[in-house]
Amino acid sequence: xxxxVIVGLTGSIGMGKSTVAAMFAQLGVPVFDADREVHAxxxxxxxxxxxxxxxxxxxxxxxxxxxxxxxxxxxGDRDALARLETIVxxxxxxxxxxxxxxxxxxxxxxxxIPLLFEKGSEKLVDSVVVVSAPAEVQRARVLAREGMDxxxxxxxxxxxxxxxxxxxxxxxxxxxxxxxxxxAQQVATLVAKLTAxxx
Ligand SMILES: CC(C)(COP(=O)(O)OP(=O)(O)OC[C@H]1O[C@@H](n2cnc3c(N)ncnc32)[C@H](O)[C@@H]1O)[C@@H](O)C(=O)NCCC(=O)NCCS
Ligand SMILES: Nc1ncnc2c1ncn2[C@@H]1O[C@H](COP(=O)(O)OP(=O)(O)OP(=O)(O)O)[C@@H](O)[C@H]1O
Numbered sequence: 001x002x003x004x005v006i007v008g009l010t011g012s013i014g015m016g017k018s019t020v021a022a023m024f025a026q027l028g029v030p031v032f033d034a035d036r037e038v039h040a041x042x043x044x045x046x047x048x049x050x051x052x053x054x055x056x057x058x059x060x061x062x063x064x065x066x067x068x069x070x071x072x073x074x075x076g077d078r079d080a081l082a083r084l085e086t087i088v089x090x091x092x093x094x095x096x097x098x099x100x101x102x103x104x105x106x107x108x109x110x111x112x113i114p115l116l117f118e119k120g121s122e123k124l125v126d127s128v129v130v131v132s133a134p135a136e137v138q139r140a141r142v143l144a145r146e147g148m149d150x151x152x153x154x155x156x157x158x159x160x161x162x163x164x165x166x167x168x169x170x171x172x173x174x175x176x177x178x179x180x181x182x183x184a185q186q187v188a189t190l191v192a193k194l195t196a197x198x199x
Pocket of ligand 1: 013067
């Protein structure tokens, strides 16, 4: 059975992964957004709510998961995070398989996976694209977000493979420390190259 060439898109917090994923989508490349799937499954009426409430009593309500509260519980506690991941990750894998089945005829698809290296998801993809920007650009972007502070940022960074290591393991690096137009140009060049390789 044929299947699309699969590009894994990853990068550390605030490096511009979602923005770059949207650029791929703009070029007509189907994108599987692991984070968005998680949000949907954790939102109001989401299918993971009973299991999460069972494991973390009081962490869900009518609007779904209380993300600030659950984040505070798990981002400093590796065991708790592992328990949450055991609930979340199999459901994400199922959603990813369904996505692939829907796009079986596409030449190229993107899996947007924040923790691609950390969780050994390299084996799911044919090539890895890492988005990267200088650390001070990353920090400024992240700290500008609502609900974020230096402590939470530091704890999340500590859970992620350092940017330099991600870049070293990438097949392609997209620079997001430049203008949006320049980044979009890099994405267009890469899509042209990946598509040409298929011919
Ligand atoms: C704990 C939760 C509810 C907090 O939600 P919140 O909206 O506050 O944060 P968000 O999801 O945007 O994540 C913020 C940053 O933390 C990183 N992060 C999220 N989960 C993890 C994890 N399991 N390990 C390391 N970093 C993580 C993200 O990549 C992102 O850079 C949420 O992150 C979650 O459910 N995480 C576990 C599921 C998971 O592994 N998701 C990411 C991959 S699909
Ligand atoms: N050249 C660029 N490329 C990508 N993003 C840029 C660029 N210049 C500025 N930005 C801005 O940087 C921010 C990047 O945020 P984005 O949500 O894409 O990051 P992310 O890596 O997906 O974050 P997280 O992992 O925390 O979810 C956006 O507000 C975007 O507009």
